[in-house]
Amino acid sequence: MSVLAAACGAPGRCYRQNMMNANEIVGFGNRKTPFYLYDMRLLSRTLDEIVRLSSDYGIEVHYAVKANANVPVLRRISSKGLGADCVSGNEILFALENGFPAGKTVFSGVGKTDREIELAISKGVFSINCESLPEIRVVNEIASGMGKKANVSVRINPDIDAHTHKYITTGLEENKFGISRYEFEELVKTLGECESIDFNGLHFHIGSQITDVADVFALECRRAAEIVSWFESKGLEIRNINLGGGLGIDYEEPQKHPVPDFAAWMRTIARTLPRKEGVRVHIEPGRSVVAQCGILCTRVLYVKEGQKKTFLITDAGMNDLIRPALYGAYHKIRNITAEAENRSGEKVYDVVGPVCESSDVWGEDRTLPASRRGDLLAICSAGAYGQVMASRYNLRDLAEAEYID
Ligand SMILES: Cc1ncc(COP(=O)(O)O)c(C=O)c1O
Known part of the structure; x- marks a missing residue:
């Protein structure tokens, strides 16, 4: 694939012209900072790409609501026909309220409460993805008490190293x-005993921000195929194989790769996972759907000259976007005001937030245009695990959201 095609997500398609440019962002400059800004055009194009590929490859897609539960974002995603992947009762309710059908909603999580299980059964979600033997027994008991059958898939730990950050790897034993x-x-025996469970398949998810797409997802598919065969040899019918989420995005160069490589992911699945007639294959992307569509806009409050370093102190902090403080995650930083003014000259800064924690750092030794008090900065690729994880720590206000459509 040519560099341009790779940058654009698919041969012959270029989305770069649809990324937010500095003048568009500056247009929001009179808003109270910090605020999240979502590029709904890029979201739509990302979704169109997903829908096209999922139909070509026959893969059903459930958006992982945990990545971003902003209402216009959710509505745009549900309007394109995707299903939802939820990890709490409230996410199920919110997904249903915002246009996702129960028949396309899956429910995962290691610690589902009895009330959440009851809710999932009463709403008739497509699948409760059970994560342990005790959970399967509890779901069976609750369904039996309700006089219903629960649709259940079983999440398997495939013991695969996803080559990602240790806090977001989930498929190791x-x-x-x-x-x-x-x-x-013991699982086969338990399923045989649970009369109020309609067992419908196996679920896998090995981690997040996986960039080694062909190798890691191919390994997941081969392991899944082997496990599916084992269960079939024990007489279980596997009607659904859910491979989870995890497709990584380019945090370093978001403008070059605004649409993640869904084609490589789905092609790998189609080539590596043998599929019997009638078996449905599912994926649950979160980050890759929404990350590049959102930026966190913040102002420079102070330019503080130290003896060895110069600090840009911003009005957004780790309470607005916790990923750098939590995982040491990298987010590209742009000085939008300087870009719009075509300002010349560069300088190296440590860009830091205002919160009273030394981990409240956006980036060290970042080369940026010479910056001033009042400049608008963009923390890029903030659409996933950003606003949804924000808190009011230090009793700071929650950042609001704006949209370009
Ligand atoms: C079960 C499950 N599915 C899907 C996802 C979404 O992953 P990502 O945002 O990396 O695509 C997660 C994220 O942790 C998950 O735990």
Whole structure:
């Protein structure tokens, strides 16, 4: 694939002209900062790409609501026909309120409460993805008490290293997620005993921000195929295979890669996962759908000259976007005012937030245009695990959202 095609997400398609440019962002400059700004055009184009590929490859897509539960964002996603992947009762209710059908909603999570299980059964979600043997028994009991059958998939821990940050890898045997190989015999027995469960398939999810797409997802598919065959040899019918989410995005150069490489992901699945007639394959992307569509806009409050470093102190902090403080995550920073003014000259800064924690740092030793008090900065790729994880720590206001459509 040519560099341009790779940058644009697919051969012959170029989305770069649809990324937010500095003048558009500056147009929001009189808003109270910090604020999130969502490019709904890019979201639509990302979704169109997903819908086209999912139809070509016959893969059903459930958006992981945890990545961003902003109402216009959710509505745009549901309007394109995607299903939802939820991890709490409130996410299920919110997804249904915002246009996702129960029949396309899956429910995961290691610690579902009885009330959440009851809710999922009463709403008739497509699948409750059970993560442990005790959970399967509890779902069975609750469904039986309700006089209903619960649709259940079982999350398997495939023991795969996703080559990602240790806090977002989930498919290793020592993780808390899913059922491990040593429990498989017991699982078959348990499913046989649970009369109020309609077992409908297997679920896998190995981690997030996976950039080694072809290798890691191919390994997941091969492991899934092997596990599916094992369960079939024990007489279980596997009607659905859910491979989870995890497609990574380009945090370093978001403008070059605004649409993540869904084609490589789905092609890898189609080539590597053998599929019997009638078996449905599902994925649950979160980050890759929304991350590049959002930026966090913040103003420079002070330019503080130290003896060795110069600090840009912003009015957005780790309470607005916790990823850098939590995982040491990298987000590209742009000085939007300087870009709009074509300002010349560059300088190296440590860009830091105002919160009373030393981890409240956006980036160290960042080369940016010479910056001034009042400049508008964009923390890029903030559409996923950003606004949804914001808090009022230090009793700071929550950043509001604006949209370009
Ligand atoms: C079960 C499950 N599915 C999907 C996702 C979404 O992952 P991502 O945002 O990396 O696509 C997650 C994220 O943690 C998850 O736990």
